[in-house]
Amino acid sequence: MLSVTRSMRTALLAGLIVLAACQDLQDPVAPAAPDDAPLLSSALTGQEMRALRSQAIPEVLALPQTVFGGFDDARGQFVFGVENPGVARSVQAVMSRLGASSSMYRVEVTEPIHFANTTLRTVHRPTRGGIQINYGNFVCTLGFNVDHAGGRSFITNSHCTNQQGTTGTTTYFQPTSSGTSAIATEADDPAYARNLPGCSRGKVCRMSDAARALYEPGVASDRGLIAKTTGENTGSLDVAGTFTISSQNDTNTSFSGTLHKVGRTRGWGSGNVTQSCVTVNVSGTNLQLLCQTLVQNSGVSIVQGGDSGSPVFRRLSGDDVELVGILWGGNTSGDLFVFSPLRNIQDELGSVVATAGSGNGENPPPPPVDEDDDEPSPPCVPRGRGNNCK
Amino acid sequence: MDGEPRAWTFLAPPPGDPRFDVSAPVLDSLRILLLAPDSVAQHEAVAFQLRVENMSDRVLDLYLRGRELTFDLVVRDDRETTIWRRLEGAMIPALLRLETLQPGGVLVATYVWDLRVAEGARVPPGVYHVHAELLMEETRIPTPPRTLRITPPPDPEG
Numbered sequence: 001m002l003s004v005t006r007s008m009r010t011a012l013l014a015g016l017i018v019l020a021a022c023q024d025l026q027d028p029v030a031p032a033a034p035d036d037a038p039l040l041s042s043a044l045t046g047q048e049m050r051a052l053r054s055q056a057i058p059e060v061l062a063l064p065q066t067v068f069g070g071f072d073d074a075r076g077q078f079v080f081g082v083e084n085p086g087v088a089r090s091v092q093a094v095m096s097r098l099g100a101s102s103s104m105y106r107v108e109v110t111e112p113i114h115f116a117n118t119t120l121r122t123v124h125r126p127t128r129g130g131i132q133i134n135y136g137n138f139v140c141t142l143g144f145n146v147d148h149a150g151g152r153s154f155i156t157n158s159h160c161t162n163q164q165g166t167t168g169t170t171t172y173f174q175p176t177s178s179g180t181s182a183i184a185t186e187a188d189d190p191a192y193a194r195n196l197p198g199c200s201r202g203k204v205c206r207m208s209d210a211a212r213a214l215y216e217p218g219v220a221s222d223r224g225l226i227a228k229t230t231g232e233n234t235g236s237l238d239v240a241g242t243f244t245i246s247s248q249n250d251t252n253t254s255f256s257g258t259l260h261k262v263g264r265t266r267g268w269g270s271g272n273v274t275q276s277c278v279t280v281n282v283s284g285t286n287l288q289l290l291c292q293t294l295v296q297n298s299g300v301s302i303v304q305g306g307d308s309g310s311p312v313f314r315r316l317s318g319d320d321v322e323l324v325g326i327l328w329g330g331n332t333s334g335d336l337f338v339f340s341p342l343r344n345i346q347d348e349l350g351s352v353v354a355t356a357g358s359g360n361g362e363n364p365p366p367p368p369v370d371e372d373d374d375e376p377s378p379p380c381v382p383r384g385r386g387n388n389c390k
Numbered sequence: 391m392d393g394e395p396r397a398w399t400f401l402a403p404p405p406g407d408p409r410f411d412v413s414a415p416v417l418d419s420l421r422i423l424l425l426a427p428d429s430v431a432q433h434e435a436v437a438f439q440l441r442v443e444n445m446s447d448r449v450l451d452l453y454l455r456g457r458e459l460t461f462d463l464v465v466r467d468d469r470e471t472t473i474w475r476r477l478e479g480a481m482i483p484a485l486l487r488l489e490t491l492q493p494g495g496v497l498v499a500t501y502v503w504d505l506r507v508a509e510g511a512r513v514p515p516g517v518y519h520v521h522a523e524l525l526m527e528e529t530r531i532p533t534p535p536r537t538l539r540i541t542p543p544p545d546p547e548g
Binding site for chain 1: 453454455456457458460462477479480481482483484485486487488489523525526527528530
């Protein structure tokens, strides 16, 4: 029987379950337990049944997004855990190929299992959004991985660089520089300007607090994934899975409703938009950010030091999310954060592809060639939504 | 930017200066002090200094919010009403700075307040209570309150 039920698993159970499954295979020539007989197909010979038991679990668990596999002696069935219902069809295909009827197994949708000590502050390879990064003496959050004309990169805050508003050579580590090699180097951090429309006298302004860092060759990164912790607004840092960026909001600068973030200090937090497309002064500086959005969850600490760079997103269905921007600051109590919209980020850093899908690591198509220009164009990194080279 | 340092901003009180009270709670191995004069005239400005001292014999790693040492100041009147808060409504960059303090090491930050509240009016003469809050990774560590007397400006006609 193919059934889909949800069950929660805690960390470390995976090892025990897999171990139990392996023990079932230790003696493939052992006769089937008496309880097997009523539910296993009588059409299978004893040899076929032993072959099935030795093949089914390894072959099913080789499928992507499977979580566990074993044999339920009480019910005389194989039982497989999968991350989502779509995987059940793949399990069905494998079991059919092995000669098993649907009554011989069941499939349960379950949470993926991670090592107990996987948090937003531990090593993640491939990298994904929401995890800790370190440069110099500072700690921030990796916002989101992107494909960009300048190469495979991630986006974080402009103030998460050695010199805010100047493209330098900031070197990033994940999670820290202790025992790890650099994962990326700062590639683009546009200057703040006095003459932006709407910029107050005495201030220098930008539309986003965002910078791009180019990955080192050989550093694996997952485009379109954001680390998901075990609880919303709990402060948990334990990673339990991932959000999938199934879409990105390239156009809006005004928002409403509930938005979420994942950052290395307060984890997964959410709140409601209180103000949209407002000018915000950066405390302790002469910097001003134009057309930013504020999100609040009164009395709940959703942002603290270290959460700079958190990806901000809207939940769609399940764990599919729409990326809307990058968090850069908050109030002292931590129940209000401010973020720069993705639209503004792309206006300053150039077009990015942040969604999940095939083509991870491939660059967006280069800007169109000017047919009237017979001279070969010099190499450039396009900026702005028009992909204009500077 | 408000709080521009004035010419008489300092980093340490002159030894034996009676205007300064250096009492503060000892928080484990860390002592956090708010230094300020006991009184200031209404037409002047007051300089606050926050000192973070490692009182232990071991190296301490402090995770502090902001690119620079960031602290709030809270001023209350005799009825415990907050009349001014330095970081009220402020948007503070949410990065974390690791500061390693050697035994006996000290971090210092200053802020000069022009005695004006958010609406721009000067605080009237009277007795007020001030404390600072050091912004760390997920907490705000307060100093004990100290008294600040704001005196009337001198009569221009003598």
